[in-house]
Amino acid sequence: MSDQTRAWLLRLVCAAVGSAAASGFARMSLPGYLHGSVQAVRGAEPATLTVGESGRQVLALSIVNAAGTRDLSVRMDGARVTSWLPAVVRLPGLAGIGFEEGRFKAVPPGKKLPVYVVLAADQARARLELVDASDGSVIRSAQIARGKVHGLRHH
Amino acid sequence: MACAITERTERPFSSLRRWTIAAGMVLFLSPLALVPQLVGEVNMCGAVCPRLFMIIPSSGVLAGLRDKVAAEWFGASLVAVSLLVTFFLGRLWCGHLCPIGGASEYVSRLVPRRLRISFAFLAAPWFRYAYFAVFVAGVWLGIGAIGCKLCNYRIIPFLAGAPFVPGYRTYLLSSVGLAGLMTVVLTGFLADGGRAYCSLLCPVGALDGIVNALSAKLGWTAKTRTDPELCVGCGECVKACMVSALELDDECKSRRDQSSCMSCKECVKVCAHGAIRYGRS
Numbered sequence: 545m546s547d548q549t550r551a552w553l554l555r556l557v558c559a560a561v562g563s564a565a566a567s568g569f570a571r572m573s574l575p576g577y578l579h580g581s582v583q584a585v586r587g588a589e590p591a592t593l594t595v596g597e598s599g600r601q602v603l604a605l606s607i608v609n610a611a612g613t614r615d616l617s618v619r620m621d622g623a624r625v626t627s628w629l630p631a632v633v634r635l636p637g638l639a640g641i642g643f644e645e646g647r648f649k650a651v652p653p654g655k656k657l658p659v660y661v662v663l664a665a666d667q668a669r670a671r672l673e674l675v676d677a678s679d680g681s682v683i684r685s686a687q688i689a690r691g692k693v694h695g696l697r698h699h
Numbered sequence: 700m701a702c703a704i705t706e707r708t709e710r711p712f713s714s715l716r717r718w719t720i721a722a723g724m725v726l727f728l729s730p731l732a733l734v735p736q737l738v739g740e741v742n743m744c745g746a747v748c749p750r751l752f753m754i755i756p757s758s759g760v761l762a763g764l765r766d767k768v769a770a771e772w773f774g775a776s777l778v779a780v781s782l783l784v785t786f787f788l789g790r791l792w793c794g795h796l797c798p799i800g801g802a803s804e805y806v807s808r809l810v811p812r813r814l815r816i817s818f819a820f821l822a823a824p825w826f827r828y829a830y831f832a833v834f835v836a837g838v839w840l841g842i843g844a845i846g847c848k849l850c851n852y853r854i855i856p857f858l859a860g861a862p863f864v865p866g867y868r869t870y871l872l873s874s875v876g877l878a879g880l881m882t883v884v885l886t887g888f889l890a891d892g893g894r895a896y897c898s899l900l901c902p903v904g905a906l907d908g909i910v911n912a913l914s915a916k917l918g919w920t921a922k923t924r925t926d927p928e929l930c931v932g933c934g935e936c937v938k939a940c941m942v943s944a945l946e947l948d949d950e951c952k953s954r955r956d957q958s959s960c961m962s963c964k965e966c967v968k969v970c971a972h973g974a975i976r977y978g979r980s
Contacts, residue, residue: 555822562826562833563832574874629864640741656745
């Protein structure tokens with residue numbers, strides 16, 4: 545086999561491996577983690593979110609603030625609610641979103657709030673509530689249950 | 700004819716690039732994350748994401764493009780500016796400012812050489828553009844979405860924020876987070892040169908590489924170029940390159956793959972024969 549043939553063979557193999565790797569990553573679904581989104585809209589039907597059948601589950605939620613409030617709490621009994629907010633070092637003069645113990649402050653309308661909810665392995669179901677923290681009213685609830693999952697969920 | 704290249708010592712790391720990459724890390728990463736905060740984010744997701752808008756949805760190339768670009772407006776703008784700079788001046792974002800590739804490079808230099816993984820055997824452009832094609836068109840073709848999976852623009856900022864914010868730790872310790880972390884470790888921190896993710900998997904780098912390669916054909920664009928008449932085939936540039944963009948050809952002359960070259964200009968500094976210059980040809 546000539547050097548040129550060998551070089552072309554390597555290129556074709558690398559292209560095949562690259563597309564195979566990308567396809568594999570695209571189809572990859574890892575257990576114990578699911579992403580979904582919930583619109584915080586007053587009066588909307590309760591959402592149903594299905595997480596994996598067993599084991600510790602991390603549910604990554606994008607909560608869209610469509611409730612007409614800038615002060616929003618995420619409550620869920622028996623589960624830990626975290627977020628990648630707030631900024632570690634808030635720049636002076638910038639009204640960044642605050643987050644502490646499940647409560648988001650200064651949330652602009654339409655903003656997507658990143659929330660991570662961790663369900664313990666022995667937790668079968670849970671009820672998540674989105675609350676207007678300014679008056680304590682429930683904006684919307686979501687039932688989180690165990691079952692077969694099929695990827696991204698939008699509510 | 701076999702070209703003899705002596706054993707490599709540690710790759711050069713110019714003081715200019717140390718400072719510009721450090722500046723990029725301060726500007727974009729926690730704890731300060733200055734640029735994300737200015738656009739209403741706290742990391743490189745959301746409006747700062749420079750990748751998701753490239754993905755073609757199942758309904759077609761233009762479907763929802765305006766909404767996607769609007770959602771990731773800063774990231775899309777960053778990519779546009781980066782491509783413009785690349786056209787005229789080379790891949791300055793990748794080689795000098797990107798906090799993600801730069802952080803990987805910094806960490807890789809701390810790893811003992813015997814533990815580093817070399818990806819030099821790969822025909823990188825062929826792997827890179829096959830991967831990029833699936834990244835962009837995977838949803839449209841029904842393959843699926845790579846999206847945020849294994850994204851180093853997520854993993855490295857999350858690592859930077861993890862000591863301070865619990866949410867980052869929640870993600871990094873999840874199955875998806877650990878898979879992403881492993882990818883960044885293998886193709887970044889442990890990679891020889893620290894830039895295998897950049898060279899093989901990064902969609903922004905893939906686009907930049909196309910623009911760099913095409914614009915290098917225009918003599919009036921500033922690029923890092925090798926003059927084969929001055930090259931003596933010592934191989935020092937090959938050893939210095941962190942992305943294996945250089946190799947010695949059959950005549951033992953240095954040859955450059957402009958789609959892989961990150962315009963870091965370390966090769967310019969190591970060439971003792973003036974064969975490599977940055978500028979117009």
